[in-house]
Amino acid sequence: MDLFEYNMSRQFNNTAPLAARMRPETLEDYVGQQHILAKGKMLYNVIKADKLGSIILYGPPGTGKTTLARVIANTTSRKFEQLNATTSGIKDIKEVVQKAKENAGMYNVGTILFIDEIHRFNKAQQDALLPHVENGTVTLIGATTENPYFEVNKALVSRSYVFELRPIEKDDLKKLIMRAVSDRDKGFGNMDIAVDEKAVDFIAEVSNGDARRALNAIELAVLSSEPDENGKIKIDMDLAQECIQKRALNYDKDGDNHYDTISAFIKSMRGSDPDAALYYLARMIYAGEDPKFIARRIVICASEDVSNADPHALQVAVSAAQAVNMIGMPESRIILAQAVAYVACAPKSNSALMGIENALSDVRNITVSGVPAHLRDAHYSGAAEMEHGVGYKYAHDYPGHYVRQQYLPDELVGKIYYEPSENGVEKRISESLRRLRGK
Numbered sequence: 001m002d003l004f005e006y007n008m009s010r011q012f013n014n015t016a017p018l019a020a021r022m023r024p025e026t027l028e029d030y031v032g033q034q035h036i037l038a039k040g041k042m043l044y045n046v047i048k049a050d051k052l053g054s055i056i057l058y059g060p061p062g063t064g065k066t067t068l069a070r071v072i073a074n075t076t077s078r079k080f081e082q083l084n085a086t087t088s089g090i091k092d093i094k095e096v097v098q099k100a101k102e103n104a105g106m107y108n109v110g111t112i113l114f115i116d117e118i119h120r121f122n123k124a125q126q127d128a129l130l131p132h133v134e135n136g137t138v139t140l141i142g143a144t145t146e147n148p149y150f151e152v153n154k155a156l157v158s159r160s161y162v163f164e165l166r167p168i169e170k171d172d173l174k175k176l177i178m179r180a181v182s183d184r185d186k187g188f189g190n191m192d193i194a195v196d197e198k199a200v201d202f203i204a205e206v207s208n209g210d211a212r213r214a215l216n217a218i219e220l221a222v223l224s225s226e227p228d229e230n231g232k233i234k235i236d237m238d239l240a241q242e243c244i245q246k247r248a249l250n251y252d253k254d255g256d257n258h259y260d261t262i263s264a265f266i267k268s269m270r271g272s273d274p275d276a277a278l279y280y281l282a283r284m285i286y287a288g289e290d291p292k293f294i295a296r297r298i299v300i301c302a303s304e305d306v307s308n309a310d311p312h313a314l315q316v317a318v319s320a321a322q323a324v325n326m327i328g329m330p331e332s333r334i335i336l337a338q339a340v341a342y343v344a345c346a347p348k349s350n351s352a353l354m355g356i357e358n359a360l361s362d363v364r365n366i367t368v369s370g371v372p373a374h375l376r377d378a379h380y381s382g383a384a385e386m387e388h389g390v391g392y393k394y395a396h397d398y399p400g401h402y403v404r405q406q407y408l409p410d411e412l413v414g415k416i417y418y419e420p421s422e423n424g425v426e427k428r429i430s431e432s433l434r435r436l437r438g439k
Helices: 003-015 042-048 065-075 090-107 123-134 154-158 170-182 197-206 211-223 237-244 256-270 274-286 291-309 312-327 332-345 351-365 425-437
Strands: 055-058 079-084 111-116 139-144 161-164 193-195 233-235
Touching: 042 065, 055 065, 065 079, 065 111, 065 139, 079 090, 090 111, 090 123, 123 139, 123 154, 170 193, 170 197, 170 211, 193 197, 197 211, 197 237, 211 233, 211 237, 233 237, 256 274, 256 291, 256 332, 274 291, 274 332, 291 312, 291 332, 291 351, 291 425, 312 332
Parallel strands: 055 139, 055 161, 079 111, 111 139, 193 233
Antiparallel strands: none
């Protein structure tokens, strides 16, 4: 490093945002994404061995895509080039490819090309890149917040390994925050800072897996605070709330408030109050509750409390759960709200729930001799000798595709498990069943 580079490095450490300064330089310093970067994992091994092939890193903002690319740049012996898809075009791609060819021909050195926000390249730009990835002129590292299977050229995806980066775990975010406070070279380790544990916990919680957001909040807290008479900067819960611009809710994901809120949420949907249901949904979203967990509760409510009074409720809820899994936050809040409003406003019935509970009770408590002989399987060898299936009436052979015969075991004849309500679609089901049962 010459004097100019040394001065540039010092200036960067003094003026760059904390999140940029705290980017790790080695895999050992990288925090999070253990599902793909733990020792022994494939991606960890190929990076350490400098045998990386083309990859696409896919995940929400602040999960370490660019940071991982920089770690790879510091690890590899290959040339490392970087483009940003928002500002680069085909001309820039051609220049990088030309340099890559020269390095390969003159020095036998390969080139890694990192393209940030690769989904922003149009089809022509991606097509221009494809042959050089295919023939190995460049090894591609693409980073995207969008699902590459939808937003990136299929040919590029097929020639790359796709790694999904997940939101940073809360404990890892806390580790990053404390590292920033104590690091003397890149962070605030040269300052006397006391950080309340609850404040660190709060920032990590509401950052929703975004390391950049967490580090920006702690940086703002430090830089906006005046030291006390002893020269100490104190970061408490009030300051943490102000710096991350989010009010702390009394919502512990493992505590009573979590269960109280989800209970109120379900009871509001069951009670046909869409306004209350949407409020509790908003509380959970604001507090960082897992949207997949919320979606599962809506699906359960659609079956348990709406059931056949409106069979479409379950379809809406299941579709919402699938969409949430595909889309992610923050857009999933809209999908969840739609499903919640539908289920809350739907006519209600718990007839199917009561039916299965009563049937299970009888299974546990009443001994039966078995399935009636005429309903038993008559297709296997020896069944005819035991008169299995003899006397069975095939419903479709009769008017209205219905014929009265015994289906329950002898000990349960006359038992009724499903009693449809008079709400919604079940009213028609109830009328039909009364006719069939001869009531």
